[in-house]
Amino acid sequence: MGEIDRTWAPEFREYTEFIAAHSSYEGLFIERNKDGNLGWVVTGKSAKGKRREAWWAQKMQELNARNKAEVARRIHPTGKHVCQCCGREMSIFYEYPNNRTCKRLNVILKESVQPADYTIREIIENNASDAHIISGIAEIFSVKTYDSPQNLIEIIYKRHVATESGLLSPGVMSNPPDRFDGFHSDGLCCRSKTDKGRHKDNMKTYTQDRRAYEEWADGNYNLANRLMGEFSKGTQKYQCPQCNKMRKMSADHIGPISLGFCHSIYNFAPMCKSCNSSKNNRFTKSDVDALIDIEKRGETVISWHSQYIWDALKGTITDDETAKKLSNIMVTCHQNVLKLFSVIYQQVGEEFLMHYLHPEYSKFDYRFENFNPLNLSTLKINETELDSANKRSNSERVVRIAFEALKEFDKKDNRRTKFYIDVESPEFRDLISVIQGQSFEEADAVIKKYIASLTQTIIDEEWN
Ligand SMILES: [Zn+2]
Ligand SMILES: [Zn+2]
Known part of the structure; x- marks a missing residue:
């Protein structure tokens, strides 16, 4: 995966060449990509980012500057930044x-x-x-x-x-060391426009996203969401694998996240709308078989917190009836896990649970080439890094929604679910004290053991 797809205004390309060759930036790391463009963007945490970071830190000392933003403005040879998006030249100063x-x-x-x-x-x-x-x-x-x-x-x-x-x-916001020149690629001219545009896009998928974060599911929700959208685009017809008719395809989510499955581009099965609606989100024997096949290819289908129930029961599914039973007990387990998280959240706060969220997936946008709903193995995924304001707002939203869901958990109508967590039990108290006193790795091992034993209790009570 992962050729970066950039849409550069020609003026911006010229600007990057001029800046990269300028003596002001001597010694600052940059390399050329296969597509011929300069590798303008690196992420701060990567090895390349750290090389840039060190350069900026040294410059800061040399110039006796207050911060890297000041360095970026002081060393800039022209004071004018060119917008990647529209090619417009704007002042880097607060004008x-x-x-x-x-x-x-x-x-x-x-x-x-x-x-x-x-x-x-x-x-x-x-x-x-x-x-x-x-x-x-x-x-x-x-x-x-x-x-x-x-x-x-x-x-x-x-x-x-x-x-x-x-x-x-300023005509452009600073952000060393991610961009070579220390400035965002979009100028003030395009920042607000792109933000608004993306904001609208976000609203479309908002409901779907919200569900995803509420369920504390693993996997790249952003990529999965985008691919889901790809199914509904276009008008081309394919032979439906279910009814064999030539139809437009839609995506059936074969591993629902409400059961504890994770976001994965492999958890989609193509079928026509009419087959999809007559399947009506039922979890079937063929879904279980398909998910097991995906696992055999080395892909992950289940979230970490639901691994135990899935591994314990997936081999016992013989027909749609037992598949339905499996989906019921998986929902119960997942609700118990969310209950557990909500109690942990109440007792020790966000820090530990944050490790299980993946706001970093919000950093990217995806576009697809060679999309064929019947054969995703030929799919080419182009990953673009979003500008920083979007990154921040998207990833903050992921975290906020996930914790809101835990706060609201007890207010939800859970009458149909039986909860097996005993907050007075020695196991539970142990778990809390490890979370409070030990490293994440140790706490992670203990919570996995706790969930395994909780799940086994649910199996003993509700399976058979
Ligand atoms: Zn612009
Ligand atoms: Zn069909």
Whole structure:
């Protein structure tokens, strides 16, 4: 997996070549990718990222700078960054009125200026002949006396631009060491647009995502979600493996996460809509067989917390009737696991449980080539790293939803599920004290043992 698919504006490509060859960045690690582009982005935690990090740290010392962002601005040869997305050149300095300042400016200008439209210098110069506007701008920037519009510019640049005041934004945000030049690839021009665009996209899959995080399922939910969406795109017809008719395919999720299965692009079976709806999410013998086959190919189908029940019972499924029984007991086990997590959360907080969440999968976007619903082995996955604001908001959302679900767990209607956790038992108290006092590895081993014994109790009570 994992060719990085980048869509670079030609101007941005030129800019990367110019910057990478410039003496300001001598010694800063970069290599060329197979596609001919420079490997502009590395992740901070990778070996390459650490090499860059060390370079920035050394520069910071050399220049006696407060932080790496200051270094990035001071060493930049032109002060102008080119946007990867639209190719526009924007100042790297705090020259653009931010949202709040724009609102105030627009009252005076009777316009609807957006932060990326003009530098404050351009706004003043464009309106230099209108004394009323100029005095209004002076007021916004708390400048009481000035000789001329030009003088007002000088004062504002000294008091606000140079000090990176809260009234202004830079044309591009800094982020060393991930990007070679220490700046985000999208400028202020495209940041808000891409954020909004992605935000809308996110809303579409939101309900689905939400479920995923609530269930504390393992696996790359982001990739699985994207592939699921791929099934519903396009109009091409294929021969349905169930009814043999030529139809548009849809994806049947053969290992439901509510049963403890994990997100995996292999947990989808193609079938036409009508077959899918008549199957009606029933868990069948053929699903169990398919999942066992996927495991034989070395893929993981089940989340860590449900491994025990799956391994204990998957070999005993003989027909759809026993498959249905299996799905019922798996739901019970999974609900017990969530109950366990919610008690742990109440007693010791988030830190330990955080290890079982994977907000890092939110960092990427996926596109597919050679998509054939009947043969996913030819699928080519292009992975793109999302810009940092998205990464942050997506991964924060994963964590927030997962913990909200635990907070709300006891309020849910659980009357049909029997819970087997005894918080007064020595085993449970042991578990809590290991979580509180020992390393994650030790606590992880103990919670797995606890879940195994809890699951065995459920099997003894409810299976047969
Ligand atoms: Zn742009
Ligand atoms: Zn069909």
